[in-house]
Amino acid sequence: MTAPKTLYDKIWNAHIAHEDADGTCLLYIDRHLVHEVTSPQAFEGLRLSGRKVRAPEKTIAVPDHNVPTTLDRASGVIENEESRIQVEALDKNARDFGVVYYPVSDVRQGIVHIVGPEQGWTLPGMTVVCGDSHTATHGAFGALAHGIGTSEVEHVLATQTLIQKKSKNMKVEITGKLLPGVTAKDITLSVIGATGTAGGTGYVIEYCGEAIRDLSMEGRMTVCNMAIEGGARAGLIAPDEKTFQYVMGRPHAPKGGAWELALAYWKTLFTDADARFDKVLTLKGEDIAPVVTWGTSPEDVLPITSTVPSPDDFEGGKVEAVKRSLEYMGLTPGQKLTDIKIDTVFIGSCTNGRIEDLRAAAAVLKGKKIKDGMRAMVVPGSGLVRAQAEEEGLAQIFLDAGFEWRLAGCSMCLAMNPDQLQPGERCAATSNRNFEGRQGRGGRTHLLSPAMAAAAAITGHLTDIRDF
């Protein structure tokens, strides 16, 4: 009998195209997702060396980071010259190298990590890479998915493999049930709070436990999306009936006999009993509260009922980091988190830009108005999410409440397009990073769930969704 294996072990073993004596592997890549920011230099490298894309049918490109999300983008002109050049470069590279492409004008365009699953490109057991750290999102399907640099993008384009050494296995188990008001976003932020942003470095995390099993596929994507914020190479969740139901019938999912064959294989994708993990973290579902971040690292997270901590509460290098953080964020130790006033709300991103996220926010906003002077926007994760939200009447709820209803893109998650914070502005954001300057130079970010973002838009301050 062979030794028990983790889910990660199984996927890894199935993709080793070549192994050197020292354990360096060429890992075969099933899906390579490409966007406009981290690919131009890679395509240029191919041109300079006269190389082709080895598997254009497994390479899926979509512009998302730079694209404006205002309604006038339909006119087709991106005003910022550098952004326009970058998107045009992707148009040309997709055409020249013959990869699958969803241009800005296509209703299927959106954030690459939302488009992949939506179109059925992402399937259980696959290896998925993209020049973007939030590629971890696809791990929700039991796919080994992680971000790579541009040199590696070029390597995958040319060879359909990645030079890799195996990571260690880490298990993150969330036991029991979540309490009312607690979401996938609160799970993933709480895990990062417990491990720190380097706690997962060198590991692939498998999330498991009743609370994870209870999540929808979209919730699971939210959890895996932020595995990178805990430093992990990837986050994984074993596929189950929910996964198969979600995948079935999507444009690029297998059909007929191929579906049956695939399904039989996917059902083998779980961690064997007694498989060994190098590190284990267990959290009780009922101990997880609705949380927000107060600082400039995703590990700076606390239940919404808490107060801003003091640098003295920390040790080592974190003391200086927290001092700097509090100064940047304009916060005072001891201040209640619910007293923090905000002026901007951003609902969207590859973390929380899917239909269920919009439903959760709309449920809070229905029949209400945002606070006077509040700037609030919803940026759906894809054109199809946007269309569905319009069909369900969610768009109208957002508009009636005073939100802007945008076209799909990364938008204010990283502020490469015109959606940016001004210095000193403070945003409740459903995105994934609260780094200094992330949403615009001098801008201040508090990460939270879509429902909590909606509540904050109404009250004008960070708000406990359970009091709402």
Add this chain to the structure above:
Amino acid sequence: MDKFTTLSGIAAPMPLVNIDTDMIIPKNFLKTIKRSGLGVNLFDEMRYNLDGSEKPDFVLNKPAYRNAEIIVAGENFGCGSSREHAPWALLDFGIRCVISTSYADIFYNNCFKNGILPIVLTKEQVDKLMEDAERGANARITVDLEAQTVSASDGTTFAFEVDPFKKHCMLNGLDDIGLTMEKSAAIDTFEAQYQAQNPWS
């Protein structure tokens, strides 16, 4: 990629923990379609005021560190976004080596692809080198990749670990893609077999 063999240079001290790639190169400079020219915007928001003038207190603006080739950094350097623009910006500024207790995974890999050596040492060792870094040109740090050692100005030498394949590529300035292309027969064989087993993939 330029070879990396030995380096003796000025090290800039950056003891802050969790220096992320958004700090190293903010998003507004990711719109380039080239690899070069990013050095002037390295650490842009820490380095310049809104009007474009230099912040005199920032380490790389101090006369002693304008020619730094090494950064001694706090833990978890390079966390966050996968942007390879971060090592491109470091390299373009002239940084060839970073020394810290830990790095984020993607940044660590990206460094090797660009001829920047990220060295991992213990907290005590990094603290010792941080002291040298604080002394600027009066205390140069010396790195020898072949020997896998880094030496403080007083001659104290620390050994460091590095993956043998990554070391080989760095010492010889090798292109990964060329090396992998030499194994294309193995990839062809694997792909044919894999595709037969997983026709949906």
